[in-house]
Amino acid sequence: MDMVKRRINMKDIAKEANVSVATVSYVINKRKDQTIAEATIKRVEDAVKKLGYVPNLAAKALVENKSYLIGVVIPQTEPGKQFMFNNPFYSELLSSIEFVARERGYHVLISGTDVDQSYLEIAKKRSLDGIIIVGIHPDNYYENLTSTAIPVVLIDSYCNNLPFKTISIRDRESAKIATQYLINKGHKKIAFASGVITDNGVTYERYLGYKDALEEAGISVNKDYIYSGTVSQEYGKELGLEIAKKDDRPTAIFSTADIIAFGLINGLKKANLRIPDDISVIGFDDTWIARDCDPLLTTIKQDVFKKGEKAVDLILNGNNDENENIVLDIELIERESVAELKEVF
Amino acid sequence: MDMVKRRINMKDIAKEANVSVATVSYVINKRKDQTIAEATIKRVEDAVKKLGYVPNLAAKALVENKSYLIGVVIPQTEPGKQFMFNNPFYSELLSSIEFVARERGYHVLISGTDVDQSYLEIAKKRSLDGIIIVGIHPDNYYENLTSTAIPVVLIDSYCNNLPFKTISIRDRESAKIATQYLINKGHKKIAFASGVITDNGVTYERYLGYKDALEEAGISVNKDYIYSGTVSQEYGKELGLEIAKKDDRPTAIFSTADIIAFGLINGLKKANLRIPDDISVIGFDDTWIARDCDPLLTTIKQDVFKKGEKAVDLILNGNNDENENIVLDIELIERESVAELKEVF
DNA sequence: TAAAATTACTTAAGCGTTTAAGTTGGAGAG
DNA sequence: CTCTCCAACTTAAACGCTTAAGTAATTTTA
Numbered sequence: 001m002d003m004v005k006r007r008i009n010m011k012d013i014a015k016e017a018n019v020s021v022a023t024v025s026y027v028i029n030k031r032k033d034q035t036i037a038e039a040t041i042k043r044v045e046d047a048v049k050k051l052g053y054v055p056n057l058a059a060k061a062l063v064e065n066k067s068y069l070i071g072v073v074i075p076q077t078e079p080g081k082q083f084m085f086n087n088p089f090y091s092e093l094l095s096s097i098e099f100v101a102r103e104r105g106y107h108v109l110i111s112g113t114d115v116d117q118s119y120l121e122i123a124k125k126r127s128l129d130g131i132i133i134v135g136i137h138p139d140n141y142y143e144n145l146t147s148t149a150i151p152v153v154l155i156d157s158y159c160n161n162l163p164f165k166t167i168s169i170r171d172r173e174s175a176k177i178a179t180q181y182l183i184n185k186g187h188k189k190i191a192f193a194s195g196v197i198t199d200n201g202v203t204y205e206r207y208l209g210y211k212d213a214l215e216e217a218g219i220s221v222n223k224d225y226i227y228s229g230t231v232s233q234e235y236g237k238e239l240g241l242e243i244a245k246k247d248d249r250p251t252a253i254f255s256t257a258d259i260i261a262f263g264l265i266n267g268l269k270k271a272n273l274r275i276p277d278d279i280s281v282i283g284f285d286d287t288w289i290a291r292d293c294d295p296l297l298t299t300i301k302q303d304v305f306k307k308g309e310k311a312v313d314l315i316l317n318g319n320n321d322e323n324e325n326i327v328l329d330i331e332l333i334e335r336e337s338v339a340e341l342k343e344v345f
Numbered sequence: 346m347d348m349v350k351r352r353i354n355m356k357d358i359a360k361e362a363n364v365s366v367a368t369v370s371y372v373i374n375k376r377k378d379q380t381i382a383e384a385t386i387k388r389v390e391d392a393v394k395k396l397g398y399v400p401n402l403a404a405k406a407l408v409e410n411k412s413y414l415i416g417v418v419i420p421q422t423e424p425g426k427q428f429m430f431n432n433p434f435y436s437e438l439l440s441s442i443e444f445v446a447r448e449r450g451y452h453v454l455i456s457g458t459d460v461d462q463s464y465l466e467i468a469k470k471r472s473l474d475g476i477i478i479v480g481i482h483p484d485n486y487y488e489n490l491t492s493t494a495i496p497v498v499l500i501d502s503y504c505n506n507l508p509f510k511t512i513s514i515r516d517r518e519s520a521k522i523a524t525q526y527l528i529n530k531g532h533k534k535i536a537f538a539s540g541v542i543t544d545n546g547v548t549y550e551r552y553l554g555y556k557d558a559l560e561e562a563g564i565s566v567n568k569d570y571i572y573s574g575t576v577s578q579e580y581g582k583e584l585g586l587e588i589a590k591k592d593d594r595p596t597a598i599f600s601t602a603d604i605i606a607f608g609l610i611n612g613l614k615k616a617n618l619r620i621p622d623d624i625s626v627i628g629f630d631d632t633w634i635a636r637d638c639d640p641l642l643t644t645i646k647q648d649v650f651k652k653g654e655k656a657v658d659l660i661l662n663g664n665n666d667e668n669e670n671i672v673l674d675i676e677l678i679e680r681e682s683v684a685e686l687k688e689v690f
Numbered sequence: 691t692a693a694a695a696t697t698a699c700t701t702a703a704g705c706g707t708t709t710a711a712g713t714t715g716g717a718g719a720g
Numbered sequence: 721c722t723c724t725c726c727a728a729c730t731t732a733a734a735c736g737c738t739t740a741a742g743t744a745a746t747t748t749t750a
Contacts, residue, residue: 003584005494007410007735007736008733009736010736010737011735011736019699019700019734020699020700020703021700021737021738022699022700022701022703022738022739023698023699023700025737025738025739026699026738026739029738034698034699035696035697035698035699036697036698036699037697037698037699040698040699054466054469054470054738055470055736055737056407056472056735056737057469057470057472057737058403058404058412058471058472058735058736058737059403059407059705059735059736059737059738060736060737060738061403061406061705061737062401062403062404062407062704062705062706062707062735062736062737062738063704063705063736063737063738063739064705064737064738065352065705067403069454080491081444082440082441082443082444082650085433085436085437085439085440086433086435086437086633087438088430088431088436089431091431091433091436094430094455095427095430096427098427098456099426099427099456099457102457107454107456107467107471108454108455108456109452109453109454109455110439110453110454110455111443111447111452111453112440112443112444112447114608121399122452124399125399125400125401125402126402126403127401127402127403139533149350192376201628205503211481211582233633233636233637234636235625237637249467262637263637266637266639269639270639288431288578291578291579292578292579292582292607292608292611293615294611296617305427352705352706354706354707355706355707356706364729364730365729365730365731366706366707366708366730367708367729367730367731367732368710368728368729368730370707370708371708371709371729374708379729380726380727380728380729380730381727381728381729382727382728382729385728385729400706400707401705401706401707402704403705404705404706404707404708404709404735405706405707405708406707406735407705407706407707407708407735407736407737408706408707408708408734408735409707409708409735410735433714488721531702543691593700691724691750692731692749692750693749693750694747694748694749694750695746695747695748695749696745696747696748697741697744697745697746697747698744698745698746699741699743699744699745700723700741700742700743700744701740701741701742701743702739702740702741702742703738703739703740703741704737704738704739704740705736705737705738706735707731707734707735707749708733708734708735709732709733709734710731710733711723711730711731711733712730712731713728713729713730713731714727714728714729714730715721715726715727715728715729716725716726716727716732717724717725717726717727718724718725718726718730719723719724719725719748720721720722720723
């Protein structure tokens with residue numbers, strides 16, 4: 001007697017339906033290239049229901065060398081720490097990736113970036129079907145990944161020399177648009193507030209766009225107006241307080257993330273400046289936080305859902321050899337945090 | 346000639362090190378119950394390095410019926426939608442679960458709640474080593490899960506009749522503490538603002554705690570002061586505007602989530618009420634948002650990291666038969682959003 | 691009417707591990 | 721000098737699935 005509760009497998013189904021395991025496999029996978037009698041299909045399906053069969057993906061993964069698993073790597077604030085989730089942009093992105101992946105029959109494995117263990121190792125171990133890397137990471141990350149056949153999609157990274165697919169927006173142009181918007185409103189003293197500026201990151205691109213706009217308008221870049229810290233409300237707030245105290249205060253600030261802008265607004269208000277009357281702020285991303293600042297934040301909207309969706313699509317449908325780069329559009333959302341500058345003589 | 350790039354497996358290592366696959370397996374898993382000569386261990390380890398061997402977890406999972414994978418289920422706002430990530434509490438919790446799991450050599454599979462496919466099925470399919478269910482879910486979720494041997498940990502759920510481990514705080518008591526704090530500050534007209542109140546959810550418990558405090562203080566519960574919507578800043582804001590217009594306005598509001606409190610503050614300010622001078626607000630969770638409202642939000646702090654950590658520990662170390670319930674402590678954090686009520690005669 | 695094609699299957703090898711059970715040679719015991 | 725014991729291995733089955741190749745019966749084609 002078989003007292004131990006065994007896992008129901010294809011063999012059990014085969015026996016119950018009076019067919020071979022191969023047939024069961026064909027029925028379960030609905031294989032179009034196999035011809036199977038309607039009656040047989042029904043017998044198998046009935047057996048599956050009757051016995052409560054659930055396929056074992058580990059076995060499937062073993063023979064197919066495929067896991068129906070997509071890895072998502074999210075940047076950490078610090079090594080050995082948790083990953084960055086105070087920025088709603090990442091939350092929203094992850095949520096959309098998970099949603100789309102699930103629709104496609106895939107699951108999502110999340111991971112912060114571990115210094116000891118390269119993500120490539122995880123990918124190989126788990127036979128991941130693809131890796132979506134969000135944001136910028138230490139260089140050694142990418143190095144290893146090039147040696148593998150696993151599709152890698154980079155979101156918000158400008159490592160153009162690497163054979164990876166990317167999905168991005170025109171960060172430089174977008175930043176230029178934001179800055180030009182401020183310039184068109186009469187601002188000349190425009191500050192730049194961002195997280196750490198890394199070589200291949202979006203932040204650097206956005207910095208370039210900011211510079212482009214200023215230079216094109218004949219405004220020289222004031223090094224005193226360039227602020228770079230962490231992508232967090234804390235930094236924004238700190239910065240708001242600092243800027244408020246400044247002698248030659250800027251009249252507008254372009255922030256590369258809503259969450260920094262949010263902090264900025266808090267800090268500036270704390271220092272009794274009115275926004276946008278005393279100082280204007282423009283953000284980036286259009287996360288929910290932009291819709292719930294006071295004043296409502298004028299910002300560059302990027303379609304976060306689409307960003308996640310396209311990333312999954314690139315992994316699943318993309319030709320692995322091709323080096324695709326998808327570029328999404330942005331939109332400037334005018335709300336309440338930017339004012340026309342009254343000329344002061 | 347073997348032109349196709351094959352995956353390096355134990356057999357290759359065995360050949361290279363001149364031992365059997367079994368020995369390789371023993372060395373790689375550092376099995377204490379096997380005696381292996383130092384020299385042999387070194388030979389195997391060298392071969393692993395030389396050939397760049399990475400174990401195949403699918404194969405391991407197949408024989409061990411174990412995946413080193415923990416599933417985390419996060420509530421969705423609506424069926425067929427993405428999961429709830431506007432609430433920083435969930436983000437922070439997920440981040441800590443992932444961090445702790447990774448430390449322990451496990452990975453995290455995330456999933457929103459899919460109506461069609463019960464999570465039990467995913468769990469079986471993937472041989473998950475455990476499931477952490479965050480927040481409250483439709484009843485049929487739990488039903489299926491009882492039939493399996495997979496360890497399930499419920500975070501923020503009061504389904505006490507089910508054979509699951511839980512990890513929670515004393516929600517009722519905590520809400521009572523928050524409400525009593527307001528009462529001690531002289532408030533009598535205290536509103537309650539929450540998400541949907543479900544039978545087994547934390548929200549109901551917090552509602553009870555709110556009621557307890559009022560009743561104990563001899564204040565009758567005013568149905569007009571009970572607001573229940575969604576756990577979002579939008580709802581909070583809407584509510585803030587609504588409450589501001591009210592004839593018999595409450596003097597304080599207890600919100601069951603910081604994010605609602607955040608919205609409330611925005612809405613109330615929009616309606617030209619000063620906080621805490623005109624109306625006090627107390628939150629719950631102490632997510633980062635509490636530290637970045639203006640005014641800073643007085644709130645009930647729960648240790649989100651510990652909540653995640655304990656959940657992982659329960660999955661990995663907990664005796665599967667025992668029905669453990671871990672209860673964590675909370676702390677009231679006094680900030681700026683609650684004022685002493687000046688008696689008005 | 692025999693050959694070819696098609697339908698509806700089955701057989702069995704293989705994916706990369708783990709592990710219970712066996713083997714071998716040498717050290718220590720009697 | 722044989723016997724036992726132990727260290728240091730090896731052998732081979734099993735985990736649950738996929739799939740190329742085979743088979744047998746039936747139908748179509750020339």
